[in-house]
Amino acid sequence: MSAATDVRQQAEQHLRALVGRDDASLHEDQWAAIEALVVERKRSLVVQRTGWGKSAVYFVATLLLRAQGSGPTVIVSPLLALMRNQIAAAERAGIRAVTINSTNIEQWEPIQDAVRAGEVDVLLVSPERLNNPGFRDEVLPRLAATCGLLVIDEAHCISDWGHDFRPDYRRIRTLLGDLPDGIPVLATTATANQRVTDDVAEQLGVDVLVLRGSLDRASLRLGVVRLRTAEQRLAWLADHLAEQPGSGIVYCLTVAATQEVADYLRSRGHAVAAYSGQTEPTERQALEQDLLDGRVKALVATSALGMGFDATLGFVVNLGAPSSPVAYYQQVGRAGRGTDEATVVLLPATEDRDIWAYFASLAFPREQLVRETLSALADHGPLSTAALETYVDLSRTRLETMLKVLDVDGAVRRVKGGWESTGRAWAYDEERYRRVTEAREREQAAMLAYLDHDGCRMEFLRRQLDDPAAEPCGRCDNCGGLGLATDVSEAAVEEAGARLARPGVALEPRKMWPTALANLGIELKGKIGDGADEGRAVARLTDLGHGTALRTLLTSDDGPVPAPIARAVVELLGDWQPPVEAIALVESATRPALVRDLADGLSRHLGVPVVARWSIADPDVRPGQGATNSAQRVAAVGRRYRLDGSVPAGPVLLVDDQVVTGWTMTLAARALRRAGATGVHPLALALSG
Template structure:
């Protein structure tokens, strides 16, 4: 390529960049241009490791526009999170890029998307990694895409590597895809969180001649600090006392779903405008919450790492209530802050409030690593013995693993060639099942690497060195490795951030009282799942009116009453009346809550009929209001767990399974009704029961259960 041609292509690339970012004075960084030139001019593979906010997405969007102008096919972007997909589509549209997505939440649009691709009306297709191993997509759609795409992008590429902090089994399918790509199709892998081991691993998977571009991982807009407090009550109190002092809006990260709900409930009781957000949050509600955070309508989302990679907003702070299990994971989470141009002059604040129980949570997640060889062999033996396709649910009773761990293990075995995912479930691969070997050495080395990362995270908490230098060193940032004396000048150890450690006695007492007493909120669902019309259900948009905020004694994951509830709902637990300690907790909760109700309707339970009947009768006696009806099971052919992993399917299943049966036609008219169930799992049974009660004339519906799952 001549120098003049090179200049012309770069000039055209910068025209596209300006359209993308909406600024007429923007130019490409040298490394951005190097990556674009490698993809567009040389048609080779590249790995870009650059900090969050550097402009990695600009590389693949600009490259897409240049390649499309040359007649290339659409770009395929493998993207791990839906929030990331939504932000990327919005960014693409600014530059006139026609972008669509295929993921688990828009099944009803797949045929339309595929037709648009065939018609040449799509510039960018975003695909979740899970689609790569969906049998229909893998066997029918993926080969055609691989043969015709103009550029393949692997976003958050550290997920490819089992050395990475966020390794995902579905991402391993990408290596097979790379091997099957026709010659001459460029590939770009991007990440902000890869140390040298992960970088080398991903580069090896891309191919020996891949261009690797690593830049500085310093985040000049971040001020890092640690506040070490002894108890959970003190940490909650600190958050309540000092949340309003944090600049702008931000994220409070928690380690578990239960914590997000508990912390959000407490902070709301202290007058803060916050909301809980996790992987269990309904998709449409996620969208609304993300937009509320972007627009500054909430002070914070209390979130798990589900609000993570690729979430693009101008946030003024990140607080971690509990430490992630590695400095690399922590660096990624704090990278959500400080990305905008409208930050205060001092930048965004990043605060870590570690807890002694963090290590217990790390140990729990570590226990979910790849199973022992005997368990894997047992699974393969069951498939061989049956000689047929088996669903995960059919395998689960015969393998000593939870459903999620079994599913994850099967995905790894699929990529390893031992099993194969087909329509309807899993089958033994006739060519690989017998020859598959358990890679004990690799699993051991990965486990040792995780332990090393955990020790480094503990070291970070007590370190007196520059916080940003510590994190950059953990990521093998070449600039810091070359200059070990570098310091940011912005963190608490450098003197650039002074964090208060005092908490008010009143706040500590309020937090202690909240943690000790029974009662967690059951937040009503406010939006119907998308795509219901595609399965014949005419429900869309907001639920009008929604159920009121309800109550449960505790979450199954809580430390206090959670233990008794876990025993009550164990698979082998006998059905019977409400245990006395939980009955007392229910009374204490009701005395605290004091709901104003005039009638009770009980949700029938196929598994725990005695428990739910006793609960409803006891509530009727204590509250002195009658039981006037049932949210009854009318179709036993629809199992109690049908559709539990998909909201639209769950709504469909509950609609067929249940119906409202009242003792008198006007039994709930103009009355406030307590809708009683044993526990909340997805929330859709209570939501549909409340909707039926509203249709029957109820003035208000308040859910009440013994437990909330998760």
């Protein structure tokens, strides 16, 4: 018997223990990957559909390598939910698995002690840990020196060509370079087209075995339901959610939408809950378990919900289209893993493209902003991200993302409390960033084409993933295998309309001044003691109801407040009832008539005078200047505005058309209070985001 044959027999014994079935056997590509890792000690990239058994490859390889005396397997995985499922599956097969991530900081030390003592077979690490200075400098080198197998799950995240590029994943290149010779590496993904596959394989090194299979999902039945209004789409969910098989996920594009939709569906008697990146970790775990156990019909979620391989979900509904067919394929892949049939429904909306545009605006910054960041670090030494904001006009999210990329490229280094310059030369790859942007635009165009496609939907998605075996599925709505109701009841539409028409979003006051404002010559710091009270906006711009009308209003020519919006303001005031004795308005350069008409109308309705204006004193400071981060915005607002008028002692209603960062309202409230107002209640038509 050859050594490979003997290893295969052992591998299949481990597989049977892992899945709990005596008749289980390895696919040929599963064995090819295991053989490359265990026998040949090579690097392998596995691009296979969800449910194919990628996790079985690394768990079986782990057991074989550990039996040969190798160190523990290190799995880099971005999904906490997936980590928890992987640990549970590993334990069923007798694999001792632990995780280090942001939710179990208090366990890091004992876990690292257990790893050193040889008591751990699998260590799962979130990619964010790879960029943590302490982990990077103290733990990572030791793991690289002692691990027996490195697994990169969701490996498409390495490539900035992919739909879900994550800068933290770029640190894996450093980890790969630090591995001793002969340590095998496995990268896995279900969502990589040929360009992403080639890019990931190149980053893995030379002589990489690439195993790419059919991406068909035989259990999925895909369909699209086109409905004109948000009310109709919500009504469709209310009328037809109970008809969907088993439990599942309703995906939304924004956090606000998850809360709004879950609220409405609960009011219609459906057992659902909202889930997003803002959900507390302990609540996330409980909600995931509720979904797996069928205690809820659905979780209404953002893409933060990524269920593991042992989830048995009967449906996925997307309320709004993701910006790429590849991202959509990944989301619908949450369904149909443990069932013969699963229904997948897409309810696209006209506002989807506005949301895509917002996320596209978070792309890698232009070269000037990168150079300003590098110069600030070179000139001032180590700086926190908050302090850097006073030198660079970038949002916290974009600044952090950029710094992570620069860290991996060697231009900056993350240190305790912030970042420092390495002094190394760095080149801005403008051509690559341009081509990545163009690739994103092509993906958006392809997603729009999917909505109108009259051929097989699964074939369309597989071709977007460059699956050479793509062919008609026979299961989707266009193939005749799925019939989807498009009717909605008048009662459901009316109720959805009433829910969406209900105005009122809280405007939470700013509590703290940005860090390091002294760098900009501004002597403000610490707690804001003279700011605004909690205010109200009619709606968020991303809301399903008034959000649509407000987006249209704020992108149209200047003019008076439309009657439907005016009625919403009156209804909001009736619910809120702020105690005010005067009105102040924020002067607008782009919509002066709208803001004046709003203030005058409120004056007539409430019977109180307009007494003051937060006036434009320096028109050279552009509207919205500095809005990408708090420090820059405070500086810009402070230069742009001054308070004009006589403010009586008493509470004041502060009126504006739109709140983006909240700093204009904060500084205006501060000025009003210093002029004598005893309270300041902000009111805006729209809240951005």
